[in-house]
Amino acid sequence: MASNGYRNGTGTNKGAIKPPASSNIRSSSFKSRLPPSSNHSTGSALRRTSSASFTTAAGVPGRVRVAVRLRPRNAEESTADADFADCVELQPELKRLKLRKNNWESETYEFDEVLTEFASQKRVYEVVAKPVVESVLDGYNGTVMAYGQTGTGKTFTLGRLGEEDTSARGIMVRSMEEILANVTPETDSISVSYLQLYMETIQDLLDPANDNISIVEDPRTGDVSLPGATHVEIKDEPSFLELLRLGEAHRIAANTKLNTESSRSHAILMVHVKRSVLGEEVAIPSESDKSSHFVKPPKPLVRKSKLVLVDLAGSERVQKSGSEGHMLEEAKSINLSLSALGKCINALAENSAHVPIRDSKLTRLLRDSFGGTARTSLIVTIGPSPRHRGETASTILFGQRAMKVENMLRIKEEFDYKSLARRLEIQLDKLIAENERQQKAFDDEVERINLEAQNRVSEVERNFTDALEKERLKCQMEYMESVKKLEEKMIENQRKHQHDGFMKDKCNWEGPGFSEDIAEVKKLLEKEIHMRKEAEKEVNKLKSQLGQHMDAGAGGDAEILKLQIALEDEVHQKKKLEEEIIILRSQMLQLTFEADQMRRCLARGGSGNAYPGLDSPMSQVRDSLSGHKTPVSALFDQVGVQKILDLLESEDANVRIHAVKVVANLAAEEANQERIVEAGGLTSLLMLLRSYEDETVRRVAAGAIANLAMNEANQELIMVQGGISLLSTTASDAEDPQTLRMVAGAIANLCGNDKLQATLRSEGGIKALLGMVRCRHPDVLSQVARGIANFAKCESRASTNGIRSGRSLLIDEGALPWIVQNANNDAAPIRRHIELALCHLAQHEANAKDMINGGALWELVRITRDCSREDIRSLARRTLNSSLLFRSEMRRLRIEL
């Protein structure tokens, strides 16, 4: 019974805790050195540490954790030791174990865990192995070893498969279960080697033929590996169980072969765990701004760790070698590795400078997995039998010493360069794709904005153009309207001043087509007026009839109604007629301008030019001196030259024609010319000549230029502005006789300028003038003749003044034959100009020879006789008489004047 009391700890225990072995004191001091969290849930603390820094050079301090497990009495013990108390008494709540020396004396030891005979396999796993497994999952190496006398339950604790009763599963199966539950199959891998170490030989339990596996140690890292061992990849628990079964079968077979017991060999299960993890993101301060965070992507890392589960050989032999004084050699031969392990643990516990790791294969194999940088748990198994008290005490002391072994956990991880490269590649590809997407989006956006901007710009431009066009048209209409009104006013004024005689004058006009037009318009007007009068008469008649009816009081309402309708009809008719009259009047307006010019020309005895000024400028002077202003001039004063000139550029062809006519009419009056030229009228007219598009415009423009060319100052301006070549071009390509007449008139005016003689010739003016005779129209010929006369007169003047000498440029240009031919032209104006020209040419000896040869002498002689004008007759006579050559030729021909 006492034994019960002992077991229950209620016996006469003298020393509450006997600490004869310094281990007790030390064990408590070891405890105080442990990190605060280093209880059984230390795993989480390790995880934190490991994730905080992948550089584990510093490591996590700790020590080998030791648990003691008591096997329940077996059947034999229950019978044999029935009268004896157990040799140990457990105080699991105090984590103490009392080892009885005798009935009254016991020694108490503290362990990290004290597991009673009732401790479940699950609990054993959780307190002994789970922290190590968690640590392995975090990347540390870890070891769980079972140490104890044969038959105390090492294999029961570690290796039970629990096939029939899952609650019986040992640490190996449970560890694998936990590992499998925590890894990611896609990125992580688990492989297993199962070995047996017997008599310093390592056998492969997964491949029995492989019975001498060597240990390889990496001198740099200290990592231990068995390259010759079979590594089996584990994907699930059943395959692992199968593997354990296979290993166990091979172990039994091998031991039978070697004639040994499994208790004399060490079974070593190595689980290799390879996990992919990400290092921490590291914030790097940039050079410029220390606060900015440039986050370096996390590094891909591979953590390689190893869980070693060792079912050690029975410790009884070692006990014996120590306690029973066996020879060391013998002990060595029995189990060298286990004794070496004990020595190493002792050395480590004593902090000895030398740890004899190399003494055995087991210690070499556990080099990186026991103490040192690994997390280690040791479970010491004991039996309750007092008969094995010595073995039990020895086991307890082994465990106590192991508790003093400190270790420094170091995580084993390395960069996974391959996966880093792969990951960076994927990231790069993603970034490239993203960049491309963004670039595309950006380009699209730019294009869209551009398009939008273009659309807006064109819309604004369109609106602006429309508005401008509208405004321009409006202004143009207004100008035209005001011009029209003014014209009407002028006609009214003109009528008042000129009475009926004007109409009479008009009838005498000889201008081509104008008289007919006027007559026709006049006829129409008279007809309309007549019709109007008739209508008025009719209305009056009806009115008086109505009055009669009314007076008479007779006649029905129907008659009155009929008359009223007739009356309304008449009124309507009248209105229409009035409108037609207005239209006719406005048509007459333009004719009036032209008629006005015509009238003045006729008054001057001209050839009926619509545009005066082709003859003597004196006619204008006369007009302007005559006191009254022409209708066009009045218009000019009222409207303003600029406005009229602006109309020259109108887009409406009719407006342009009308405007150029008005300008031409204005230019016919000397008083207006200066203002026209000042306002750029000459340039505008030359432009019209250049941008020839309409014969009327060209004709009228040429006429206006001809008018302006009467003025000496304008003549020079025309030259400067390239007028000669423009006129020459027109002279060569125009067909219309009236256009040619205007051009010839303009050139003829220029021919009268002394200063322009040479330029006129050099720029082709003379040639152009002479070229126009191809058109046989007398009006054109007359202007050509006038030009020749003007030119000859200037030349003659220059020669007389000694400014020039030599033959006439006209003769040089080949004008003489045409002059001679037309000297007796039927048309009086042509004849007169040529007679004058011949006289001028004859005044200089240099021309005489050519003139004689060309037959001009005969013409001159004829002039002296036939010319209707006395002054020319005598001029010709004087000229011939004053020339030696002519005189001698006349003598030779016997001509007498």
Ligand code: ADP
């Ligand atoms: P060892 O491997 O240390 O030589 P075993 O594990 O083979 O010892 O155990 C010896 C015997 O004791 C086995 O029959 C086993 O079932 C039994 N045994 C061991 N430990 C316990 C325990 N905790 N509970 C019940 N039976 C146990």
Ligand code: MG
């Ligand atoms: Mg065993």
